[in-house]
Amino acid sequence: MTATPGAFARLALIAVLAVILQLSALGPDRLFGGRPDLVVLAVAAVAIYAGSFPGAAMGFGTGFLLDLAVGGTMGVSSLVLSAVGYAVGRYREVRDPAHGLLPIPVGALATLGWVAAFAAVSFMLDVGASVSPLVLRDMLVTIALNTVIAVPVFALCRRLLRPALRVDPLDLRRKRQAPRETGPLGLRGLEI
Amino acid sequence: MFDKKVVRRRRATLAAFIGLSLVMLTAYFGESGSGVFHTFQRGAQEALAPLETGTGRALKPFRDLFGWFGDTLDAKDENDRLKGEVEALRKRLGESDTATREARELRGLVRLARDDGFPQGTAPVAARVIAHSPTVWYSTVKIDKGSGDGIKEDQPVIAAGGLAGKVTRVTGGTSEVTLITDASSAVSAQVMPDGANGIVKPELGEPEDLLLDFIQKGRRVTKGATVVTSGFTSSKVESRFPKGIPIGRVSRVDLDEVELYQRVHLEPFADLRRIDFVQVLTSKGRGAQEQAGVLTP
Numbered sequence: 001m002t003a004t005p006g007a008f009a010r011l012a013l014i015a016v017l018a019v020i021l022q023l024s025a026l027g028p029d030r031l032f033g034g035r036p037d038l039v040v041l042a043v044a045a046v047a048i049y050a051g052s053f054p055g056a057a058m059g060f061g062t063g064f065l066l067d068l069a070v071g072g073t074m075g076v077s078s079l080v081l082s083a084v085g086y087a088v089g090r091y092r093e094v095r096d097p098a099h100g101l102l103p104i105p106v107g108a109l110a111t112l113g114w115v116a117a118f119a120a121v122s123f124m125l126d127v128g129a130s131v132s133p134l135v136l137r138d139m140l141v142t143i144a145l146n147t148v149i150a151v152p153v154f155a156l157c158r159r160l161l162r163p164a165l166r167v168d169p170l171d172l173r174r175k176r177q178a179p180r181e182t183g184p185l186g187l188r189g190l191e192i
Numbered sequence: 193m194f195d196k197k198v199v200r201r202r203r204a205t206l207a208a209f210i211g212l213s214l215v216m217l218t219a220y221f222g223e224s225g226s227g228v229f230h231t232f233q234r235g236a237q238e239a240l241a242p243l244e245t246g247t248g249r250a251l252k253p254f255r256d257l258f259g260w261f262g263d264t265l266d267a268k269d270e271n272d273r274l275k276g277e278v279e280a281l282r283k284r285l286g287e288s289d290t291a292t293r294e295a296r297e298l299r300g301l302v303r304l305a306r307d308d309g310f311p312q313g314t315a316p317v318a319a320r321v322i323a324h325s326p327t328v329w330y331s332t333v334k335i336d337k338g339s340g341d342g343i344k345e346d347q348p349v350i351a352a353g354g355l356a357g358k359v360t361r362v363t364g365g366t367s368e369v370t371l372i373t374d375a376s377s378a379v380s381a382q383v384m385p386d387g388a389n390g391i392v393k394p395e396l397g398e399p400e401d402l403l404l405d406f407i408q409k410g411r412r413v414t415k416g417a418t419v420v421t422s423g424f425t426s427s428k429v430e431s432r433f434p435k436g437i438p439i440g441r442v443s444r445v446d447l448d449e450v451e452l453y454q455r456v457h458l459e460p461f462a463d464l465r466r467i468d469f470v471q472v473l474t475s476k477g478r479g480a481q482e483q484a485g486v487l488t489p
Contacts, residue, residue: 020240023323024248025255037326053205060209064216068236069244069323071361071368072330074229075217082209122329125221135397138328 007164011046011054014160015062018042019069034141036149037111039066039077043085044110045157048102049165052089059085073125080117084110107150108143115139237334238363245322245336259466314434314473316350317341321468322366328397331357331374335470338365342474348421351470354438354461355379355421359472367472372439373399373464381439382422383413383456389422392439392458399464402440404456413456417442434473 022038043062047055063078070077088110091097119139220229248255319335337343339362347359349369357377361368372379373394381392381404388411390404407413419442423435440458 020243020247021251022326024244025251026326035326039326052202056206056209060213063213066326068233069240070325070330071233071237071332071334072325072327073217074220074233075213075215078216079210079213082206082213086206086209118327118329130393130395130403132395132397132401135328138397 002164002166004164007054010160010164011058011061014042014046014157015058015065018062019065022066023069034138034145036145037114037142038149038153040081040084040111040114041107041146041150041153042157043081044088044106045103045154046161047085047088047110048092048097048106048154049158049161050089051093052086055085055089056082057085059083076118076121076125080114080121083117084113087113101151103150103154104147107154108147111143111146115142234361234363237361237368238338238366241322241334241336241363241366244334245320248322314348314475315342316471317343317474318469318471319343319367321470329375331371331377331394331399331464332360333357333369333371333467333470335367335369335472336365337472338363338367340364343367343472344474347475348433348437348473349470350437350473351462351464351467353463354440355433356462356464356467356470358433369470369472371464372402372460379433379439380422381419383407383411383442384418384420386411386413386417388413390456392419400459401443402458402460404442404458407454407456411454413442413445413454415442415445419458437473 018038018041026035026038039062043055043059046058050058059081060078063076063081064074066072066077066081067074088106091106116139119135216229219227223229317337319337319341321333322336323334325332335349343359343362345359345362349356349358355372357369357371357374359367360370370377372392373396375394375396377392377394379392380389382389383404388407390407393403393405395401395403404413404419419439421433421435421437421439423433438461440460442456443459444457446455446457
């Protein structure tokens, strides 16, 4: 991703949209005892399309905004989302994945990392109440719902990010198509 | 090949973000409610409030649609449960005449307020819920009324049916309400009509199940008994609740022979999973509060 004011504006727009929609639009309604989490999907999408540095920055910024808006302990969401964004970005840089259904496993694993690490940090901060086993159900349902909505959320984020991207993983996929079978024998596969 | 400079810069960036987060976390815990981070948080919440209100209203149909799926899935189980309840209620109907007479006497003895959770000396202020916390670890909601409407910190908040929580942060036009299902919540309560006292605490992840703890073994609590606030709170966070606000109904009693206290499970009267409107019980004055039986912990 090219570090331009436009790129920063796009990242900020995604972060604000994700946090506001998460808090206001999804609200308290639950499906199977849980609800989707747009914030971590937005961070994972930025990381997978833009890389580890923008991913970590997006994680930090979105977490900061979330802590501000929710009124929770400042720094918890930033800490966890920075790590999630960096990890997803590094996965993209090291493995260079380009499959069209990539958002599904990436969204699921990022959500798993987010809910597990957030729970661990919350425990370390001394939760002063007993914890029901249903918390686990809530986490699993969130992961399942995020897996379902990952593809459209990633697609929307990609659409918003695309003008600022140096390399689009989906474009790489197109470039990896099988070489043409026509043309002079010596030029096969050279895309001339 | 790997560019060492890029690798170093990337790792330094991650370390910087994590370091910043830890600094914020530590500073937030270390400072008082009027510290820099708390003040900044209040300012940001006030700034974001109009945006959240607008988005919440605009997207309410989608939210309702999402909620409809969940409600439909729960409807079958609820139907079976309600059928069972109807049977039980029919049996109890025959006993109701006797119970009514006894209840009248008990009411006179314990002076149970019969004003639907509105203690005397308070002025309820209706507010709309504009945002809900997204995790199970923090049960808070934001409402569209603030200090400009007479709301102050620690004032009790009720939803349809009973106690919902208390105001924990106030800005000019919005307030944050910590629900009784939040990990930090602890409300002193009384089981009616036998008067056993205990502390109502949440069970994280299960908003329909509260725990009434620290009830001595000698005081037998029965299933179906009503639990109300007893007039003072006991928790790490100081707060005050007027006496007599309904909290919930006893749904189960666990009595461990080894433990000193009973563990009583409550089903809250207020549906805390989906609240759109609440009422903040603002105080009319100190004299009125004392009349209502508000005690300082």
